[in-house]
Amino acid sequence: MTTAKTMFEKVWAAHEVVPETADTPAVIFIDLHLTHEVTSPQAFSLLRERGLKVRRPDLTLATMDHATPTRTEQVFGGAPISIESAARQIKQLEKNCAEFGVELLGLQDERRGIVHIIGPELGVTQPGKTIVCGDSHTSTHGAFGALAFGIGTTEVGHVLATQCLLQKKAKTFAVEVAGRLAAGVTPKDLILAIIGKVGVSGGTGHVFEYRGEAIRAMDMEQRMTICNMSIEAGARAGMIAPDDVTFAYLQDKPRAPQGAAWTDALARWKSLPTDAGAVFDKSVNIDAAALVPMITYGTNPGMVVPVTGSVPDLRGDPVFDAAMKYMGLNPGEPIGNAPVNVVFVGSCTNGRLSDLRAAARVLKGQKVASGVHMLVVPGSQEVKRQAEAEGLHEVFAAAGAEWRESGCSMCLGMNGDTVPKGQYSVSTSNRNFEGRQGIGARTLLASPETAAASAIRGRVTDPRELLNA
Amino acid sequence: MNPIKTIRSRTVVMPSTNIDTDQIIPGRFLTTTTKEGLGQQLFADWRYDASGAPKPDFILNKPEAAGCRILVAGRNVGCGSSREHAPWALLDYGFQAVISTEIADIFRNNSLKNGLLPIVVDADTHAWLLANPGAELAVDLESASLHLPDGRQVSFPIDPFARYCLMNGVDELGFLLSKDGDIKAYEARRTA
Numbered sequence: 001m002t003t004a005k006t007m008f009e010k011v012w013a014a015h016e017v018v019p020e021t022a023d024t025p026a027v028i029f030i031d032l033h034l035t036h037e038v039t040s041p042q043a044f045s046l047l048r049e050r051g052l053k054v055r056r057p058d059l060t061l062a063t064m065d066h067a068t069p070t071r072t073e074q075v076f077g078g079a080p081i082s083i084e085s086a087a088r089q090i091k092q093l094e095k096n097c098a099e100f101g102v103e104l105l106g107l108q109d110e111r112r113g114i115v116h117i118i119g120p121e122l123g124v125t126q127p128g129k130t131i132v133c134g135d136s137h138t139s140t141h142g143a144f145g146a147l148a149f150g151i152g153t154t155e156v157g158h159v160l161a162t163q164c165l166l167q168k169k170a171k172t173f174a175v176e177v178a179g180r181l182a183a184g185v186t187p188k189d190l191i192l193a194i195i196g197k198v199g200v201s202g203g204t205g206h207v208f209e210y211r212g213e214a215i216r217a218m219d220m221e222q223r224m225t226i227c228n229m230s231i232e233a234g235a236r237a238g239m240i241a242p243d244d245v246t247f248a249y250l251q252d253k254p255r256a257p258q259g260a261a262w263t264d265a266l267a268r269w270k271s272l273p274t275d276a277g278a279v280f281d282k283s284v285n286i287d288a289a290a291l292v293p294m295i296t297y298g299t300n301p302g303m304v305v306p307v308t309g310s311v312p313d314l315r316g317d318p319v320f321d322a323a324m325k326y327m328g329l330n331p332g333e334p335i336g337n338a339p340v341n342v343v344f345v346g347s348c349t350n351g352r353l354s355d356l357r358a359a360a361r362v363l364k365g366q367k368v369a370s371g372v373h374m375l376v377v378p379g380s381q382e383v384k385r386q387a388e389a390e391g392l393h394e395v396f397a398a399a400g401a402e403w404r405e406s407g408c409s410m411c412l413g414m415n416g417d418t419v420p421k422g423q424y425s426v427s428t429s430n431r432n433f434e435g436r437q438g439i440g441a442r443t444l445l446a447s448p449e450t451a452a453a454s455a456i457r458g459r460v461t462d463p464r465e466l467l468n469a
Numbered sequence: 470m471n472p473i474k475t476i477r478s479r480t481v482v483m484p485s486t487n488i489d490t491d492q493i494i495p496g497r498f499l500t501t502t503t504k505e506g507l508g509q510q511l512f513a514d515w516r517y518d519a520s521g522a523p524k525p526d527f528i529l530n531k532p533e534a535a536g537c538r539i540l541v542a543g544r545n546v547g548c549g550s551s552r553e554h555a556p557w558a559l560l561d562y563g564f565q566a567v568i569s570t571e572i573a574d575i576f577r578n579n580s581l582k583n584g585l586l587p588i589v590v591d592a593d594t595h596a597w598l599l600a601n602p603g604a605e606l607a608v609d610l611e612s613a614s615l616h617l618p619d620g621r622q623v624s625f626p627i628d629p630f631a632r633y634c635l636m637n638g639v640d641e642l643g644f645l646l647s648k649d650g651d652i653k654a655y656e657a658r659r660t661a
Binding site: 017018022023024025027029038039041042045046050052055066067083085086088089092134135136150151152153154155157158161162163164165166168200201204205231234236300318319322412413414431433434435436439 | 484485486487489491492495496497499500501502503504514519544545548549550551552553556571573574575578579582583628629630633640641642644645646648649651652654655656659
């Protein structure tokens with residue numbers, strides 16, 4: 001009987017308020033509750049109905065991102081928010097936060113942004129924490145060695161009222177990534193390859209731990225892209241052991257522990273990584289060095305091929321046949337033939353500064369192809385400021401791309417930014433489901449580099465052709 | 470939440486694999502601040518054409534779907550977004566149970582918390598259900614079993630606590646609130 005523990009097991013054990021029994025799930029304490037306008041209104045209503053307060057406003061942070069417009073005139077210019085119901089939802093969040101004493105980084109706050117981008121930026125995302133949000137991409141925060149997962153609105157209410165959740169312990173799943181990514185191959189390509197290999201439900205019931213040389217070689221923004229899409233393989237959470245890269249990232253963040261508290265935190269954080277000899281319930285091995293840029297061709301994120309490859313021929317498989325019909329692509333056709341009408345760079349997957357730099361590197365001195373609409377949306381107002389300080393917005397403007405205020409934007413077609421019916425979108429977001437980016441929109445998920453290269457050529461393009469990699 | 474002990478109904482079959490929550494209710498309908506009325510938007514993009522008229526070939530628009538309270542879906546139903554609007558829409562439409570071989574984690578949790586019963590069955594039972602749309606089923610929550618019209622009885626896994634909550638029509642918040650003493654004790658010793 002081994003006592004070696006995985007990182008997940010350590011974080012879980014440290015947050016058990018009441019352990020699981022045969023009759024009841026465990027009561028787990030939540031260290032950080034992030035909330036936003038779309039999945040919280042009914043939870044605040046529940047508190048009102050029951051006469052309850054927010055138990056720990058100090059561990060709760062609200063912002064607005066999903067239904068929030070990205071057009072400057074609607075954010076800062078006093079123009080009405082074009083979607084009336086979105087405007088009401090934003091007002092409701094303002095009212096709820098004021099009434100319940102929850103800190104809100106509101107529409108014009110300079111710290112506003114996509115909830116999964118601002119947590120790390122502020123330094124509230126920390127190793128060993130339990131972090132939840134009414135959003136499935138909460139898995140992003142696992143890049144710091146936090147146990148972070150998406151919850152529904154009823155559970156948002158539970159956390160608001162008690163700072164706890166009833167949970168059954170998940171199983172563990174090691175994703176071992178050997179070797180190093182080649183030049184021009186990005187973490188987005190790696191996570192798409194992982195989802196393609198594990199399948200869109202392969203991680204159900206499990207928490208991923210991404211391990212191995214390729215993961216250790218990544219910076220924090222790259223690790224966040226990996227953990228972000230854990231849910232696309234069915235895993236509610238994905239974790240990466242904290243290390244010096246993590247600590248260096250957090251050290252100067254505004255809400256990271258300071259002074260003696262930092263020293264104490266560091267000692268705790270260093271004890272988090274999985275012990276040698278700990279056993280995972282499941283595992284998969286990926287060779288990073290063998291990967292090339294990847295892109296999706298179908299209607300779930302597991303339907304992925306190398307950008308240099310072809311749409312597979314799986315005729316007879318109903319999922320494949322339905323995807324071909326929806327996407328208007330042909331089995332066996334090179335994916336490089338796929339036309340491109342819209343390019344979106346942004347989202348909680350790829351809307352951080354390094355993603356914008358990567359897109360700008362490809363676009364510099366180039367033009368977006370005639371007829372292609374390219375939208376670049378920073379993940380937060382902080383990312384926007386940093387990008388503008390470096391002149392990235394000028395690179396995008398010179399290439400003919402639009403530059404907006406931060407938000408979820410075209411990732412999910414509920415804030416006014418949508419892909420027109422039937423059009424092909426190469427998107428750095430996380431879901432290519434039918435209608436995700438707009439009714440009838442056809443989404444191909446890829447890295448910022450591939451998205452930018454595809455914008456220039458007007459068809460799906462291997463970015464290495466433009467990067468001389 | 471109404472207590473659930475048994476559900477008797479014919480089935481509606483949607484055999485697609487990976488029915489994600491964006492299909493169950495598209496994102497543009499999420500700018501609501503209530504739970505009510507979402508049944509109108511259930512499967513909106515599969516159910517209505519561009520003018521908003523029902524598509525006659527979509528199963529929920531066929532006469533045989535009327536009154537059905539059990540949805541049999543392809544493998545991995547409810548994947549994707551954590552939107553609880555998905556079970557709210559299914560319930561508001563009139564569904565009380567969803568059956569599949571695999572049900573995504575967040576959707577399953579959200580369903581249980583609203584009185585929509587997620588039922589995971591084995592591949593053989595699933596294949597039979599897919600092949601026999603409109604079959605009259607009886608679900609007995611006490612014994613956690615599904616009764617097929619040919620007399621077969623199939624048990625399904627359900628967490629005992631979730632079953633207790635469903636059968637008694639109580640939600641989990643009351644239980645969590647009753648743990649206030651434990652939560653206070655934890656907060657006192659907490660370091661993170």
